[in-house]
Amino acid sequence: MLLGCIGDDFTGSSDLANTLAKGGMRTVQYTGIPHAPAAQEVQAGVISLKSRSIAPEQAVTLSLRALDWLRQQGCQQFFFKYCSTFDSTPQGNIGPVADALAAALETDRTIVCPAFPGAGRTVFQGHLFVHDRLLSESGMQNHPLTPMTDPDIRRWMAAQSARPVGHIAAETVFAGAGAIRAALHDAPAGHQVVDALRDEDLVAIGRAARDLPLITGGSGIALGLPENFGCTSGDVPWNGQAGQAVAMSGSCSRATREQVAQHAARHPAREITADAVISGQLALGEVANWLMQQEGVPLLYSSADPDVVRDIQTRLGSQTASAALENFFAETARAVVGMGATRIITAGGETSGAVVERLALSQLAIGPEIDPGVPALRAHPNLVLALKSGNFGAADFFEKAANVLEGKS
Known part of the structure; x- marks a missing residue:
């Protein structure tokens, strides 16, 4: 190396x-x-x-x-x-x-x-x-x-x-x-x-x-x-992955909120809140089933406006709220992969890290770029991912990521 x-x-x-x-x-x-x-x-x-x-x-x-x-x-x-x-x-x-x-x-x-x-x-x-x-x-x-x-x-x-x-x-x-x-x-x-x-x-x-x-x-x-x-630029090889795509967003960045809004207008989308997670109102199995039953690229998100985030932090504490949401996203990711999901798209550094750790992925092969700074990743023969920092990506990122992971241009 x-x-x-x-x-x-x-x-x-x-x-x-x-x-x-x-x-x-x-x-x-x-x-x-x-x-x-x-x-x-x-x-x-x-x-x-x-x-x-x-x-x-x-x-x-x-x-x-x-x-x-x-x-x-x-x-x-x-x-x-x-x-x-x-x-x-x-x-x-x-x-x-x-x-x-x-x-x-x-x-x-x-x-x-x-x-x-x-x-x-x-x-x-x-x-x-x-x-x-x-x-x-x-x-x-x-x-x-x-x-x-x-x-x-x-x-x-x-x-x-x-x-x-x-x-x-x-x-x-x-x-x-x-x-x-x-x-x-x-x-x-x-x-x-x-x-x-x-x-x-x-x-x-x-x-x-x-x-x-x-x-x-x-x-x-x-x-x-x-x-x-002594290395020179070149194309990054990639074999696309068919199957169910699931998107998850825990980022509250301005760019991600715009991406969530655009994606929700074209695909199934469901918002979760820290209150609902902490109180036990959300059943993980029901949410995972909902994701797997949708057409298109379903999105699970907690990407709230800054005023909403500040209210949650004041009432619950920032670490408590963040940890609850990260854990829910991670467990949901593990559930949908267990149910056959093959393409996972995440937005937000903490959310992405929690998901990768819960899926126990040891290393990721690098594929083509989806948007500047965001590559397609292969975890194993039946699972590919896109891990997006909150502020990265074009407005249609989630749909674009699903297509690149599948091998479509």
Whole structure:
């Protein structure tokens, strides 16, 4: 294995694996830390952890265990992948995990770059934008677990990390890989937040990071990494999977709410609430049966408006409500797969992670891209999945995902 990657959730790990596979690297996504060595032909391994919203010390422990396994596979470089909207809190996990990985690898400088222009995420003057809005005005300020209220990634990282935080500005990035490499060399030790507005910026950053032991960022920065290992872009092979498709959405992002609304106008859709789950009003077996009896691509969702989410959190507690919904989605996924569902589509990082863990999937083969950052995945001969981050995907994502998983264009 050449490149070892650690993702803090399952959807983001799929996003990264997708980027590396399109770049020509033979890539496998592992769900959790493997117990056996990687296959000899694997060039890039992506370990998916459900560590984004857990306590920082737990996230550090899991990430270091993942690093140990990847080092045992002979990796030459390591990548810590987090969301392109930098999902965390001022007391969150990105800084502590980046610090711990850097210390373990004995490196004194790292890149911090969550940019993903293909999905509308850019970094300019150290500030993260979502399309034409600052991160704090994009809807992410309403995230139920990781509200992003400050778009300045330098301040956000400084609040979390014990290391100094610097900045490499856009004018240096526009000058190309050589200028970026020189700026990294000349910068004081610590984390360097790097501006990026275009895909070509990310390619240049990736090339400049050829000799860095550790890179941190969103999946976009991986655009420039495969070429460093002599890999070239190519089509990703895929055999479609027929059978029943089921979609589940636990994301409350603006993009996902729009996707839910559009899909519900064309396909069967059923909303669930934390109140109904916690009170026992919902019978899991009845919901699973309903999903399997529908035509088209039935959707089970809990994607509420921000005001509704705030009310639920006030009454039930954010962790209680989130855990109840995640568990219900996960158990429902296990039930419908047991009943013969062959295509599972999930929206939301926490929801997707809960579903993958409950299905006990050990590794996922990377297929073609459905929408930027979201690949088709094969779990085993009779089960394929699409795991979507909340803010990703076009308005018709659920229907498009079902078609790509089936092998239709």
